[in-house]
Amino acid sequence: xxxxxxxxxxxxxxxxxxxxxxxxxxxxxxxxxxxxxxxxxxxxxxxxxxxxxxxxxxxxxxxxxxxxxxxxxxxxxxxxxxxxxxxxxxxxxxxxxxxxxxxxxxxxxxxxxxxxxxxxxxxxxxxxxxxxxxxxxxxxxxxxxxxxxxxxxxxxxxxxxxxxxxxxxxxxxxxxxxxxxxxxxxxxxxxxxxxxxxxxxxxxxxxxxxxxxxxxxxxxxxxxxxxxxxxxxxxxxxxxxxxxxxxxxxxxxxxxxxxxxxxxxxxxxxxxxxxxxxxxxxxxxxxxxxxxxxxxxxxxxxxxxxxxxxxxxxxxxxxxxxxxxxxxxxxxxxxxxxxxxxxxxxxxxxxxxxxxxxxxxxxxxxxxxxxxxxxxxxxxxxxxxxxxxxxxx
Numbered sequence: 271x272x273x274x275x276x277x278x279x280x281x282x283x284x285x286x287x288x289x290x291x292x293x294x295x296x297x298x299x300x301x302x303x304x305x306x307x308x309x310x311x312x313x314x315x316x317x318x319x320x321x322x323x324x325x326x327x328x329x330x331x332x333x334x335x336x337x338x339x340x341x342x343x344x345x346x347x348x349x350x351x352x353x354x355x356x357x358x359x360x361x362x363x364x365x366x367x368x369x370x371x372x373x374x375x376x377x378x379x380x381x382x383x384x385x386x387x388x389x390x391x392x393x394x395x396x397x398x399x400x401x402x403x404x405x406x407x408x409x410x411x412x413x414x415x416x417x418x419x420x421x422x423x424x425x426x427x428x429x430x431x432x433x434x435x436x437x438x439x440x441x442x443x444x445x446x447x448x449x450x451x452x453x454x455x456x457x458x459x460x461x462x463x464x465x466x467x468x469x470x471x472x473x474x475x476x477x478x479x480x481x482x483x484x485x486x487x488x489x490x491x492x493x494x495x496x497x498x499x500x501x502x503x504x505x506x507x508x509x510x511x512x513x514x515x516x517x518x519x520x521x522x523x524x525x526x527x528x529x530x531x532x533x534x535x536x537x538x539x540x541x542x543x544x545x546x547x548x549x550x551x552x553x554x555x556x557x558x559x560x561x562x563x564x565x566x567x568x569x570x571x572x573x574x575x576x577x578x579x580x581x582x583x584x585x586x587x588x589x590x591x592x593x594x595x596x597x598x599x600x601x602x603x604x605x606x607x608x609x610x611x612x613x614x615x616x617x618x619x620x621x622x623x624x625x626x627x628x629x630x631x632x633x634x635x636x637x638x639x640x641x642x643x644x645x646x647x648x649x650x651x652x653x654x655x656x657x658x659x660x661x662x663x
Contacts, residue, residue: 281367282389285382286345287314292333297340298393298450301386304346305353305398306330306438307427315429316349316363319524319532330427332396332438332455339454344392347382351538353398353429354520355379356406356601357592361535365589370412371627374586377407377601380441384411387441394442394451398428400435401516402605405617408441409629410586412619414448414659415441416643417605419636420612423455430523435516435609445647446661448616452639462640464648469497469574478603479583483628486620486655487580490630493653500570500577508563508607511556514548515610521545537593564611571613571635576645579604581617581629604631614639616646620655 287304288311302308305315307326314320329337336343348366350358358381359365366385368376376385380397384407387395397404399417408415416439423438430436440451449461472491475484490496521528521542528534528542570577583604587597608615613636619629632649634642650660 281369281372281385282391284364284366285347285386285389285391287316287348287363287382289345290343292343293337293341295342297342298447300336300341300343301345301347301383301392301395302333302336302343303349303353303380303383303395303397305349305429306333306396308333308343308346311346313429314346314363315352316360317351317534317538318362319352319527319534326427328427331424333427335424335455336396341454345386347380347386347395349380349382350378351535352520352524353379353400353403354538354541356402356598357587358407359589359592368411371410371586373588374627375410375589375592377410377586379403380407383441384408384413384415387411387413387443394440394447396438396455397441399437399439399609400433401512401609402602404439404441405581405605405615405631406602409581409617409619410627412621412627413441413443414445414616414618414646415439416448416452416616417608417614418452418456418639419614422614422637422639430519432523433519435512435519437609444659444661445643445650449643452643456639460640462644464644467495468576468645468648470495471498471500471570471574471577472496473577473579474499474501475580479580480585482622482624482626483582483584484580485622486628486630487578489655490578490653497574502570502577502579503566504559504563505603505607507559508610509603511559511563512606512610514552514556517541517545518548518553521548560610563607567608567611567613567633568635571633575641576632576634579631579633581605581619581631585626585628608633612636614642616642618646618649618656618659
């Protein structure tokens with residue numbers, strides 16, 4: 271059953287686009303983002319442009335895995351329209367209310383998935399991450415979010431159908447539940463356990479980051495866990511390349527609707543129209559950056575288990591600031607580059623000294639998702655900042 275009377279009250283109700291009752295009682299309760307197909311139900315993508323879509327004929331692959339594992343799917347969650355935005359603000363569908371910081375954005379695009387977990391409605395939720403869309407709302411709402419290695423979780427039945435960036439992954443309140451979700455969603459996944467301290471490369475930040483938002487990142491460097499310091503090359507170039515590729519791929523996925531005059535929100539229509547300016551030459555240059563950045567990250571990871579970065583370079587904006595690009599665009603500075611490279615990445619939340627949502631991000635080698643989660647669990651076990659994230663209370 272959905273816990274409407276949880277810690278954060280009626281904010282929970284804003285997480286869901288529709289309610290479901292799929293699977294048997296007794297297993298983990300799960301919410302799924304409404305860009306994943308469920309047989310017999312419309313995949314709405316948070317948009318009026320998809321309001322008359324034909325109901326899906328079959329489940330997405332990840333939904334089948336959830337049901338086969340005995341999960342109880344209780345609802346589809348709201349999202350930033352067509353999963354193309356970082357605020358979660360959605361005038362058509364309604365904006366989910368951030369349970370812990372109701373005056374601030376819930377994050378996007380997996381806003382409803384993050385809110386459902388943070389509000390205690392479900393054991394875990396499934397989101398999608400094309401440019402930080404699991405990790406950013408997870409930090410905004412104070413929970414854990416994992417973007418797996420690109421291609422690790424089967425994307426059949428997800429929208430957009432074609433993407434070189436998008437990953438399906440879990441959001442949860444604890445590492446125990448993140449690992450359980452991965453065991454369900456990924457064939458052959460086995461939870462890993464560290465027998466010694468992890469090898470950590472600590473990314474050196476710069477003056478572009480808000481000092482308050484890197485408090486947790488700095489604390490890691492002072493906790494005796496760092497093997498060496500690194501400065502990831504071309505992070506900002508990778509960010510821009512990721513922006514160009516997502517723009518073109520999102521346009522391609524929605525071009526027919528756009529050309530037919532479908533009722534997209536004004537902000538989404540503007541972004542889709544703007545994506546027409548992304549030329550083939552620009553995409554080729556972005557792919558060159560992808561190759562170079564991926565190789566650089568691989569090299570940084572050659573002798574360590576993880577790279578640690580800040581989760582966000584600045585605080586999630588207030589809802590009244592959600593339409594200010596200067597407050598929103600930088601939020602995925604450290605997240606989006608790893609969609610470009612395809613490396614697995616997880617975020618662990620922590621409040622700043624003044625109580626703002628913040629945290630750290632860990633990045634591991636491709637395919638080392640279980641080791642990545644084991645390092646995250648090690649931090650929860652050995653660092654008081656993250657001690658409440660290990661298991662469910």
